[in-house]
Amino acid sequence: MLEDFWKGLGGKFAERWLTALFSPAFAFWAGGFLAWLYGQGWSTVERLGWLGALRQWTADARGLPFLAQALLVVGLLIVLTLSGLLLQHLSRPTLRLLEGYWPPRATSVREWSRRRLSDRADGAATRLRVLLAVPPDTRSAVETAELGRLRGSYQQVPPRPAQRMPTRLGNVLRAAELRPGSRYGLDAVTCWPRLWLLLPKDSRQEVAAARTGLYLSVQSWLCALVFTVFVVWAWWAPVVGLAVAWVTYYTRMLAAARTYGTLIEACFDVHRGLLYSALNWPRPANPRAEYAAGQRISAYLSTGSRQTSPTFIDPPPTMTVLPS
Structure with a gap:
C-alpha cells in the first residue's frame, strides 16, 4: 500500500x-x-x-x-x-x-491618453471612409491592403469618443x-x-x-x-x-x-x-x-420591474404561501 x-x-x-x-x-x-x-x-x-x-x-x-x-x-x-x-x-x-481603469489621481493622464488614441482612431475612420468611396475595381494593391487593416482596427475602437478607453x-x-x-x-x-x-x-x-x-x-x-x-x-x-x-x-x-x-x-x-x-x-x-x-x-x-408587460411565456406556477 x-x-x-x-x-x-x-x-x-x-x-x-x-x-x-x-x-x-x-x-x-x-x-x-x-x-x-x-x-x-x-x-x-x-x-x-x-x-x-x-x-x-x-x-x-x-x-x-x-x-x-x-x-x-x-x-x-x-x-x-x-x-x-x-x-x-x-x-x-x-x-x-x-x-x-486608473485611480482618480491619474485622471489628467487618462484623459490625455484617451484623447490621443481617440484622435488617431478618428483619423483612421476618416481614411477608411475615403478608401470605401473608391470603386473596388480601381483600388490599388496598397489601398486594398490598407483598407483591410483599417477595417480591422475600426472594429477595435468604440464608436463614440466618450466610450473610449486610454x-x-x-x-x-x-x-x-x-x-x-x-x-x-x-x-x-x-x-x-x-x-x-x-x-x-x-x-x-x-x-x-x-x-x-x-x-x-x-x-x-x-x-x-x-x-x-x-x-x-x-x-x-x-x-x-x-x-x-x-x-x-x-x-x-x-x-x-x-x-x-x-x-x-x-x-x-x-x-x-x-x-x-x-x-x-x-x-x-x-x-x-x-x-x-x-x-x-x-x-x-x-x-427589476413592476410592469404588467410583457406577458411571460409559460409562466411558472403560482406559489402558495402556507400560514406560519
Whole structure:
C-alpha cells in the first residue's frame, strides 16, 4: 500500500512540475537565477563554462542527503506554486489597470491618453471612409491592403469618443463589450453572467480557454515588468524585462483580447435566444423589435420591474404561501 502511495505521490509531483515548467512564474525565476549567476556566480561559469558549472551544481545537489534533496525539490515546487497563485490573484486587477481603469489621481493622464488614441482612431475612420468611396475595381494593391487593416482596427475602437478607453487593450475589450448592446439592445455587463450560465458546454470551454489565454498573457507581462528588480545583480535585467513586456502586450495580449472579445460577441450572436427562453420572455418578431426587447431585458435584469408587460411565456406556477 505504501508503494502505491509513493507512486501516486510521485505522479502528482511530476504533473505539478510539468505544469510549473510551462508557467510564467518558472520563466521569471529562471531568469532571476541567470541574473544571479551574472552578478554572483559568474566566476564559476567563466572558470568551468556553462556545462561544467551545471555538472558541478548537479553533483553538489546529488551529494546532499536524500531528505535534503527531497526538501529542495519540494521547496522549489512550493515557490513556483505560490508564485503562480499570486499571479492568478493579481491577474484581474492588473488587467483592469492595463485596460485603463486608473485611480482618480491619474485622471489628467487618462484623459490625455484617451484623447490621443481617440484622435488617431478618428483619423483612421476618416481614411477608411475615403478608401470605401473608391470603386473596388480601381483600388490599388496598397489601398486594398490598407483598407483591410483599417477595417480591422475600426472594429477595435468604440464608436463614440466618450466610450473610449486610454489604452489599446481597453478599447479592444470595450468595443466587444458594447457591440451586443448596439446590435441587440443587450447590455453585455448585465446580461453576460446570466448568458454564461446557459451556454452549451463547448461554447463555455472555448470562452474559458480564451479567457485563460488572456490572463496568461497578463501574467507574462507582469512577470516581465517585475523582472526589472533583478537589476541589483544584472544591468541587463531592465532591458530584457521591458522588452519582453512590450512584446507581450503588443503581440500576445492584444491578440488574446481580440479572440476573447470575438467569442463573447459570437455567444450573443448565436445563443442570445437562450436568455429569452430562460426568462420566459417573448421572442421579438424582427430586428427592430429585438433591439427594444433587449433594452427592456437589460433594464429588467439590472433593476427589476413592476410592469404588467410583457406577458411571460409559460409562466411558472403560482406559489402558495402556507400560514406560519
